[in-house]
Amino acid sequence: MITVEGKAKINLTLDVLGKRPDGYHEVAMVMQSVALHDTIEMEKTEDAIQLSISVPWLRADEGNLAWRAADLMRRTYQLDGGVRMHLTKRIPVAAGLAGGSADAAAVLRGMNELYGLGLPCRTLCDLGASLGSDIPFCLMEGTMLATGRGEILKRLEDMPLTWLVLAKPRLSVSTAWAYQNYDAQGAAVHPDNQRICEEIARGDRKAIAGLLCNVLESVTIKKYEVISRYKAMMLEQGAMASMMSGSGPTVFGLTESRERAERIAGVLRQNTDADIFVTHTTGKLTND
Ligand SMILES: C[C@](O)(CO)[C@H](O)COP(=O)(O)OP(=O)(O)OC[C@H]1O[C@@H](n2ccc(N)nc2=O)[C@H](O)[C@@H]1O
Numbered sequence: 001m002i003t004v005e006g007k008a009k010i011n012l013t014l015d016v017l018g019k020r021p022d023g024y025h026e027v028a029m030v031m032q033s034v035a036l037h038d039t040i041e042m043e044k045t046e047d048a049i050q051l052s053i054s055v056p057w058l059r060a061d062e063g064n065l066a067w068r069a070a071d072l073m074r075r076t077y078q079l080d081g082g083v084r085m086h087l088t089k090r091i092p093v094a095a096g097l098a099g100g101s102a103d104a105a106a107v108l109r110g111m112n113e114l115y116g117l118g119l120p121c122r123t124l125c126d127l128g129a130s131l132g133s134d135i136p137f138c139l140m141e142g143t144m145l146a147t148g149r150g151e152i153l154k155r156l157e158d159m160p161l162t163w164l165v166l167a168k169p170r171l172s173v174s175t176a177w178a179y180q181n182y183d184a185q186g187a188a189v190h191p192d193n194q195r196i197c198e199e200i201a202r203g204d205r206k207a208i209a210g211l212l213c214n215v216l217e218s219v220t221i222k223k224y225e226v227i228s229r230y231k232a233m234m235l236e237q238g239a240m241a242s243m244m245s246g247s248g249p250t251v252f253g254l255t256e257s258r259e260r261a262e263r264i265a266g267v268l269r270q271n272t273d274a275d276i277f278v279t280h281t282t283g284k285l286t287n288d
């Protein structure tokens with residue numbers, strides 16, 4: 001039996017450059033992995049794919065991205081067996097943190113290892129991209145500039161280790177809905193991706209914090225005002241900067257220390273009904 005991990009991500013920036021003929025949007029965004037992760041135990045079976053999950057409310061059948069990733073590997077490489085998996089879910093679902101993508105990435109890695117396929121990361125990324133735009137990033141981890149529909153990745157220097165607070169309101173946002181509504185309203189402010197990449201290369205945490213920008217934020221805030229409230233609370237409590245991740249609704253606040261992150265988390269836990277996590281940024285996984 002092996003145990004694999006899938007880490008959550010946050011978007012330091014997210015820009016939408018236009019709508020494509022295939023229905024996806026052309027994006028340019030800086031993505032960052034964080035330590036909050038799901039764990040999947042995996043062992044070979046004769047032929048079935050079996051999935052159990054630590055929470056009852058998430059489907060454990062062929063609709064689950066972990067299941068679909070295992071099935072994709074089995075079909076693509078005509079494997080002569082299946083896999084039994086147990087998923088310990090910690091990353092909030094439909095939260096803008098790529099939880100499902102993280103699980104799929106972990107299973108792709110796990111099947112590669114269990115079946116001794118020896119596939120390089122870039123092959124797993126190509127396969128992963130067919131299941132979801134965020135999956136290639138979840139395979140690479142660290143700090144990346146993502147373009148195309150999010151699957152074209154350029155490795156950046158790892159962002160300097162930064163503690164952060166995550167606040168997940170008790171609501172879920174559909175990614176497709178957020179992109180669709182963006183088309184109707186656009187955004188007044190766009191991220192400066194070139195500058196943030198330069199500041200990441202310099203390792204200037206404060207400058208990075210000053211450049212956070214996500215064009216989907218105003219779309220989701222329009223429907224769920226609570227997001228602005230959590231942002232304001234984090235800033236009042238001394239976060240360097242605060243922003244919604246991905247299509248939301250999770251809000252993250254970057255902080256100067258673990259102590260500050262814990263303090264902000266304490267205030268949010270007392271004054272809101274959001275799910276609150278304290279975590280930190282993590283670096284690259286492979287030497288691609
Ligand atoms: C919001 C982000 O999480 C930011 O990192 C990603 O762009 C979304 O990545 P994801 O959840 O892996 O998205 P996918 O599963 O590939 O797509 C879900 C839906 O989101 C919309 N979508 C997604 C990515 C993209 N570049 N343009 C889109 O319009 C499409 O309607 C698509 O059907």
Ligand SMILES: Nc1ncnc2c1ncn2[C@@H]1O[C@H](COP(=O)(O)OP(=O)(O)OP(=O)(O)O)[C@@H](O)[C@H]1O
Nearest residue numbers: 064065093094095096097098099100103134175246
């Ligand atoms: N293993 C999984 N974990 C979480 N959600 C899953 C999983 N498999 C399928 N899903 C479905 O995928 C949808 C999106 O969940 P996910 O947690 O990946 O969203 P997200 O954090 O908003 O992702 P992103 O940031 O990539 O847009 C949910 O509606 C959920 O039912």
